[in-house]
Amino acid sequence: MRDPKDTAKRFIEIHHPDCTGAMLAGSCARGEATATSDLDIIILYAGENRAYRESLHFDGWPIEVFVYTGEAYKNFFASDAERGIPSMPRMVSEAIVLKEAPVVTKMKSEASIIFAAGPSPWDKQKIDHNRYMITNLIDDFLDKEVGGEAYFLVNAIVNDLAIFTLRTSRHWIGSGKWMFRELKSMDSDLAIQFEQSLEAFYKQHDKQAIVQLADDCLEPYGGRLFEGYYLG
Structure with a gap:
């Protein structure tokens, strides 16, 4: 099986060549990958706020793709803070940058701030x-x-x-x-x-x-x- 970072880069080059920025997240980014791990790839585009998630196989790896256009990711950050499960803030703050862009830097900074602050308090x-x-x-x-x-x-x-x-x-x-x-x-x-x-x-x-x-x-x-x- 290919190196996860190399595989993620190749996936982006083939399937999302025009994306603004990209990151590799999850266990592969943390260096904790196992035989059953998948690749969590975050893809960013400019434009109107939209988002989708897709599961597929590529080059021997199961891949979970999270695609965000514009600032659609902000809604997911806010939702995670409200429900108390930091899925997106954790993924983004720990992610390895695969394709640099100002929006990637901005998203990682926002994720780190939210993750460090903790969830919304209970009354x-x-x-x-x-x-x-x-x-x-x-x-x-x-x-x-x-x-x-x-x-x-x-x-x-x-x-x-x-x-x-x-x-x-x-x-x-x-x-x-x-x-x-x-x-x-x-x-x-x-x-x-x-x-x-x-x-x-x-x-x-x-x-x-x-x-x-x-x-x-x-x-x-x-x-x-x-x-x-x-x-x-």
Whole structure:
């Protein structure tokens, strides 16, 4: 298989020869590529704001192409900051420049600023709503025998707790493996507690480890919430 950077450059020369600028992002840009990695290529054009994404194969590589015309990328930066998952800011800030242009420099600078600033903060109403929802999940979890429903509930609890803990700390969240990576980035000891709590439940059917994890995460914000919760 060809070198990822050389392959990306060749792809651009063949499929996007008139683009204004281009970057190679993702695991290949970070030097973390594996046998199943793809090439994440960001392509920039001048003109009216438009964007699209395309998946294809080229020269033995699976390729994900992200094409932005004008300043369409700004909408994706804003959306990521709002939802707390820094897909585009991370990709662009880490990317290797394949075709230089002022817009590439500008986009990378904006991405780095957004990535360093963290996601949009949660207000008290958002925090209280999540405390309430997690409390309901815990109550439901404690009421269930160990088995199918309890397994799905524990996954929901741990996912929601990770989101709660990261967002209340103005830290980015993620999906799948990235959620655990973000926890480790913020607090490695807490990430270990998440891991050990899940292990205790799956191996020993210990519900208390999960409940203790939830209480530890919620306690700085008032703990579990049911009585007095109001939405309207």
